[in-house]
Amino acid sequence: MMETINSSDQAIQLEDKYGAHNYHPLPVVLAKGEGVFLWDVEGKKYYDFLSAYSAVNQGHCHPRIKDALIEQAGTLTLTSRAFFNNVLGPFEKYITEYFGFEKVLPMNTGAEGVETAIKIARKWGYEKKGVAENEGVIVVAKNNFHGRTTTVISFSNDENARKNFGPYTPGFEKIAYDDIEALEKALENKNVVAFLVEPIQGEAGVYTPADDYIRKVSETCKKHNVLFIADEIQTGIARTGSLLAVCGNCTCEGHCEKQATYIKPDMLILGKAISGGFYPVSAVLADNHIMDVIKPGQHGSTFGGNPLGAQVAMTALEVVRDEKLAQNARKLGDIFRGRMQILVDKYSILKLVRGKGLLNAVVVNDSQDSSTAWDMCVALKDNGLLAKPTHGNIIRFAPPLVMTEDQLHECCDIIEKVVKEFER
Structure with missing residues (x-):
């Protein structure tokens, strides 16, 4: 029988005793x-x-996503891909048209999406580009975060995620992020099949590259017949003030208008908000000439493409479009960074603010191994706002995109109150 939780201490003690210690949560239940x-x-x-x-x-x-989940959960939840189901086809049509691609391969978690894209890129390299079998190289950016599977940590710089998990998967080369010269040099290797990159590095501290970086990435990849793979698991689905971060500084007032700032990747990896937090759904999108290298039996997942996840994802994406969440993120993001810049200018405890839309970070003026950012997040919690540090001295701020302007200003007031308390 499930134990009833009556206090935060009780819940924390249960997790500590019975759960693997693979996370370090803020002390709130x-x-x-x-x-x-x-x-x-x-x-x-x-x-x-x-x-x-x-x-x-x-x-x-x-409520809309919840209702869709409840209705589908009472009808059909899982068939596996051994059979067709009546929701997957409509979902595949919906999501490919929504993002402007010809094919989708549905999975569950973001890390699965990354692994899927890696497999497709390698197979494309051998069968379409003509790279010798087992010689394919995928270029990645330093300080990346694409998950924590064995393959993904093989090209991570995070020693905490890597140490004592070897031997590592070969076939990856790391280069500096936001460095086109480094990419150009790496792609001179004829065995390179793809460049996998985050349009904004979220876990690295919301590191935003130069405005023309993604455009130059695309141009360089095309020049060398290399696939440009955009990992938009964290940055996609309106988070940065555009439907996708590869949309650049667009001014779309409706659904994605593919303005001149938009750069289409060869492969797009989505996850997280594609299902609004209700059910794990991820997807890799590409056009036929890339996706068609995958044949029956070569990749799959029991739960990938299940009717419950498919229905939830379609509804979640409709909410993004109907409620104009990209436009709201764009507007509120400008306000938030403006408010935070005032604090940066006023208080020496803060070093800088950066971000796009409602994906932002404040860099605390202390060393990466200090506890200041963590202590500030605990103080924010005590004042009614939940945020989490990343990379030691950086605090990421990424609220739901349904936030109102008044709510945002109230949150900025809370942040200022805490910053003032920590000012030396």
């Missing part, structure tokens, strides 16, 4: 979510400024 708010076991209310690492862009427990 959440029991309810709605929109931009979360409540803990004791009933205290918080603003959410993490959004489950940008998985709940549509807000917690969005």
Whole structure:
């Protein structure tokens, strides 16, 4: 029989005793979510400024997505891909038209999406580009985050994620991020099949490259007949003020208009907010000349493409379009960075603010191994706002995109109150 949780201490003790210690959570035990708010076991209310690492862009427990999940859950949840089902086809048509690609391969988690894209890129390299079998190279950026599977940590710089998990998967070359000269040099190797990159490096501290970086990446990849793979698991689905980060500084007022700033990748990896936080869904999108290298039996997943996830994802994407969440993120992001810049100019404890849309970070003026950012996040929690440090001295701020302007200003006031308390 399941144990009833009556206090935060009880829940934390249970996790500590029975769960693997693979996370270091902030000391808060959440029991309810709605929109931009979360409540803990004791009933205290918080603003959410993490959004489950940008998985709940549509807000917690969005009623439309919840209703879609309940209705589908009462009809059909899983068939495996041994059979067709009546939701997958409509989902595949919907998502490919929504993002402007010809084919999709559905999976579950973001890391699965990355692994899928790697397999497709290698196979394309051998069968279409003519690279000798087992000689394919995929170029990646330093300080990347694409997951924590064995293959992915093989090309990570995060020693905490890598140490004692070897031997590592070969076939990857790391270059500096936001460095076109380094990419040009790496692609001189005729065995390179793809460049896998985040348009904004989220886990690295919301590192935003030069405005023309993605355009030059695309041009360089085309020049060398190399696939440009955009990992938009965290940056996609309206988070950066555009439908996708590869849309650049667009001004779309409706659904993605593919303005001149838009750069289409050869492969697009999506996850997290594609299902609004209700169910794990990920997807790799590409056109036929790339995706058609995959044949029956060469890749798959029991749950990938299941009717429940497919229905949830379609509804979650409709919410993004209908509620103009990209436009709201664009507007509120400008306001947030403006408010934070005032704090950076005023308080020496803060070094800089950076970001795009509602994916932002504040760099704390302390060393990476200091506890200052963590202590500030604990203080923010005590004041009713939940955020989490990344890379030691950086605090990421990424609220649900359904936030209002008044709510954002209230949150900025909370942040200023805490910053003032930490000012030396």
